[in-house]
Amino acid sequence: MMEIRKAAERGKAEHGWLSSRHTFSFANYRNAQQNGFSDLLVINDDRVAPGKGFGTHGHRDMEIFSYVLNGTLAHSDSMGNGAQIQPGDVQLMSAGSGVTHSEFNGSLELPVHFLQIWIVPDRVGGKPVYQQRRFSEADKRGQLRLVISPDGREGSLRIQQDASVYAGLFDGAESATLALDGERHAYVHVARGSVELNGIRLDAGDGVRLRNAPSLTLTKGEAAEVLVFDLRAHELPQMP
Numbered sequence: 001m002m003e004i005r006k007a008a009e010r011g012k013a014e015h016g017w018l019s020s021r022h023t024f025s026f027a028n029y030r031n032a033q034q035n036g037f038s039d040l041l042v043i044n045d046d047r048v049a050p051g052k053g054f055g056t057h058g059h060r061d062m063e064i065f066s067y068v069l070n071g072t073l074a075h076s077d078s079m080g081n082g083a084q085i086q087p088g089d090v091q092l093m094s095a096g097s098g099v100t101h102s103e104f105n106g107s108l109e110l111p112v113h114f115l116q117i118w119i120v121p122d123r124v125g126g127k128p129v130y131q132q133r134r135f136s137e138a139d140k141r142g143q144l145r146l147v148i149s150p151d152g153r154e155g156s157l158r159i160q161q162d163a164s165v166y167a168g169l170f171d172g173a174e175s176a177t178l179a180l181d182g183e184r185h186a187y188v189h190v191a192r193g194s195v196e197l198n199g200i201r202l203d204a205g206d207g208v209r210l211r212n213a214p215s216l217t218l219t220k221g222e223a224a225e226v227l228v229f230d231l232r233a234h235e236l237p238q239m240p
Contacts, residue, residue: 001212002198005034007205010045017052021045023189023207037209038185038231039161042118045191045205047111048073053104059095063119063159065148066091066103067167069191069225071112077101081130085114090147090167092131092157094121099128115191115227121160131157140167142174144218144228164230170195170221177217178228185231186210193224 011022011029148165152158
């Protein structure tokens, strides 16, 4: 079963320095039907003005990753990490027992456009962990490249949950099929461009829930960048 969530239906937040679109309930955007999917809790599509960003703040017991589409994201945290995150980089922070961090636009001239994604971990507490790895355009061109997994296979970042994340770039005749366990869930998010998922056209910002699907196929991309989440067959509680 496929359930499409169109980009225009997402929550909106405009703060001058930040323009954000929320796929799921977040901050002041509350939608009782959109409180995450399986262990996927947040997909925020953020555009941050030059020199601006999220000041130091804390998290615990959450898997948080950033995926930059354009520009540079400057990261700093209480674990002593400082990094510049650019397109092709995947950053994953396991907050564990608690961590503070900041995320700023690393440029004083150009905006940064990135996805902030939260996944609920399979454990609480523990030592916070920071990971960052670059996946080249060639790694993702015309295929779904594993970038996050529970066991770190194929050079992916290791997440504390039974969840895997794939990233792909599709244009023209490029296509890819991903076999799925029909007993699990999957979520597809079109980060930019447009593409067909199992023959259905999707545009930038669109998302799709899949339940009990044996596979998914991406075709006919137009400068498309896509994230695919392979998730447990588990539903997060829906808040009133």
